[in-house]
Amino acid sequence: MLTEWVLAFVSGQSANGGMLKVLFLGDIVGKPGRSAIARRLQQIRQELGLHAVIANGENSAAGAGITAAIAIELKACGVDLITLGDHCWDQRGFDSEIETLPHVCRPANMPVQCPGAQYLIHECGGIRLGVITLLGFQFMKVRAHDPFYWWQENWQRIRSGADLWIVEIHAEATSEKISLGWMLDGQVAAVVGTHTHVPTADATILPRGTAYLTDLGMTGPYASVLGRSVQASVARFLDGMPRRLEVAEGDVRICGALMDLDTGRGCALSIERFEERL
Numbered sequence: 001m002l003t004e005w006v007l008a009f010v011s012g013q014s015a016n017g018g019m020l021k022v023l024f025l026g027d028i029v030g031k032p033g034r035s036a037i038a039r040r041l042q043q044i045r046q047e048l049g050l051h052a053v054i055a056n057g058e059n060s061a062a063g064a065g066i067t068a069a070i071a072i073e074l075k076a077c078g079v080d081l082i083t084l085g086d087h088c089w090d091q092r093g094f095d096s097e098i099e100t101l102p103h104v105c106r107p108a109n110m111p112v113q114c115p116g117a118q119y120l121i122h123e124c125g126g127i128r129l130g131v132i133t134l135l136g137f138q139f140m141k142v143r144a145h146d147p148f149y150w151w152q153e154n155w156q157r158i159r160s161g162a163d164l165w166i167v168e169i170h171a172e173a174t175s176e177k178i179s180l181g182w183m184l185d186g187q188v189a190a191v192v193g194t195h196t197h198v199p200t201a202d203a204t205i206l207p208r209g210t211a212y213l214t215d216l217g218m219t220g221p222y223a224s225v226l227g228r229s230v231q232a233s234v235a236r237f238l239d240g241m242p243r244r245l246e247v248a249e250g251d252v253r254i255c256g257a258l259m260d261l262d263t264g265r266g267c268a269l270s271i272e273r274f275e276e277r278l
C-alpha cells in the first residue's frame with residue numbers, strides 16, 4: 001500500500017489520501033547556519049525521504065537579512081521555500097531583489113505596499129503545499145497588520161490556492177503564537193513559530209488536526225546568545241553601550257520540525273522536533 005502510494009507520488013500522480021513529509025527549519029543564522037545546510041541538507045532529505053524543505057532565512061546574511069545570492073545558494077542546497085521575518089529588509093537592495101526570487105516570500109501581513117510574495121505555493125507530485133508567514137504584533141518593532149485580523153480577513157481569499165497550508169508565526173510572545181495555533185486549528189495543516197531562535201518542547205497535534213510548535217529554534221551556532229557573540233551580548237547588558245554583535249561559531253545545530261501531513265484531509269498526522277548537531 002505504502003509502496004503504491006510512493007510510486008504514485010514520485011510519478012507525479014495525485015497523492016490524495018497520501019502523506020507529505022515536510023521539514024521546516026528555524027531561522028538560518030549567518031555563515032555557520034548556511035554551512036550546516038550546505039554540508040547536511042541533501043543527505044537529510046534522502047535519509048528522511050522528504051518531499052519538501054522550508055526554512056526561515058531572515059538571518060542568513062551575516063545574521064541580519066538575506067541576499068538574492070544567498071537565497072539561490074540555499075535553494076541549491078535543498079531548501080525549496082524560504083520565508084522571512086522582521087529582518088526581511090536588513091540587506092540593502094533586497095527589496096528589489098525579492099521580486100526575482102520565486103521561492104522566497106515576505107511576511108503576509110506586512111503593509112500591502114511592500115514588495116515580494118505574501119505566500120508561496122509549492123507543487124509536490126500533484127499536491128499544492130501553501131506556506132505563509134505572519135508577523136506577531138506583541139513586542140515587535142516592525143510595521144505589520146494584526147495577524148489575527150489579517151487571517152480572518154484574508155483566509156477565504158487565499159485558501160483555495162493550495163491543498164494544504166503551513167502557517168509560520170514569526171513572533172516574540174509565546175501567548176500570541178499559541179493563541180494563533182488554537183485559532184487556526186482545523187483550518188491548516190500546521191502552525192509553527194520562529195523568531196526567538198530558542199526551540200520549544202511543545203510539539204503537538206491540536207484537537208482538530210493542526211500540528212503545532214511554538215518555536216522551531218534556529219539553524220546556527222548555539223554557543224551564543226540567539227546566534228550572536230556571547231561576550232558582546234553580555235557586555236551590552238552590563239553597560240548598555242551599542243556594539244557590533246558578531247555571529248558566533250560554536251555548537252552549530254540544524255533545528256526545526258519534521259511533519260507528516262495528510263494530503264487528502266489537509267491536516268497533520270505527526271509532528272516532532274528535528275535537531276541535528278554538527
Ligand SMILES: [Fe+2]
Nearest residue numbers: 085086087195
Ligand atoms: Fe525575527
Ligand SMILES: [Fe+2]
Nearest residue numbers: 027058059195
Ligand atoms: Fe531570526
